[in-house]
Amino acid sequence: MTRLIRFNKPYDVLPQFTDSGSQDSPRATLSKYIDCPGVYAAGRLDRDSEGLMLLTDNGRLQAWITDPKHKMDKTYWVQVEGIPDPDALKNLAEGVELKDGITRPAKVRLIPEPPGLWARTPPVRVRKTVPDSWIALTLREGRNRQVRRMTAAVGHPTLRLIRYSIGAWTLDGLAQGAWEDVEAPRVPGPPKPSQKPPRRPKPSAARPPKGDRPRRR
Structure with missing residues (x-):
């Protein structure tokens, strides 16, 4: 089953699970708070910002949340x-x-x-x-x-x-540094091609040319 997590990220925490910066002064990452293998952030939140992040183990859901065309x-x-x-x-x-x-x-x-x-x-x-x-x-x-x-x-x-x-997810009831599983939405997929054969257009009755039409008496 798809997993979706909401997390209240504290200030000065990188929005990723590993720090690729200097090894001499490691910075706090998501791994300090979340021990859930296989989940990844759906979108970023700057290190010096706080608040709601969403994480999931489903690539389609991750793309759906972050895709700008959905205007979330x-x-x-x-x-x-x-x-x-x-x-x-x-x-x-x-x-x-x-x-x-x-x-x-x-x-x-x-x-x-x-x-x-x-x-x-x-x-x-x-x-x-x-x-x-x-x-x-x-x-x-x-x-x-x-x-x-x-x-x-x-x-x-x-x-x-x-x-x-x-979108519909908020920080309500979530303490700083806390996370919880929430119900994952069903991501709509592309429309499936129809299995029915295409309809043939109905033949239209050919009308005789105007000059050849019979005259009414």
Whole structure:
């Protein structure tokens, strides 16, 4: 049976099971938290980001979750420097000009700090003279470090980034560093070719030329 795992990745953990970097200073990986041979991450989450990751042992399911054409919503809780005004929120929603092009339309709103949020280690560095705030940002694309680049482009650098949901899967009830098995969805396959022979078109009755039609009396 297909296995699907949801995991709440802590800060400073690589989104993979091995560290291919320097052997002198090994970094924390998924293997520190998950001991499940044969599962692989369905999508990435930067080392300096936290929150929801999905892992599976099914290649088709992995591809289905990560394929951009399925436009699976991903919602992030983002702590930013300053308090975005309506214009900044509108820019984030309508599209921000980045080096690799304008971002797709997104959903964005100011939110209070998420309730029950775990403390980050190390803690976020904030400036006493500059306020901070939280936004919920929902995207349907996944460019490299996109959320951080978007908030910086509108003048509100990201201080902390947590992925709350991927499609219908969320962090709800999942502690930091914890994981659990969830029910795997049925991945729709390509339509099967019909086994029935093709229908032959019905012969149409040939109408005589206009000049040869019998006249009514």
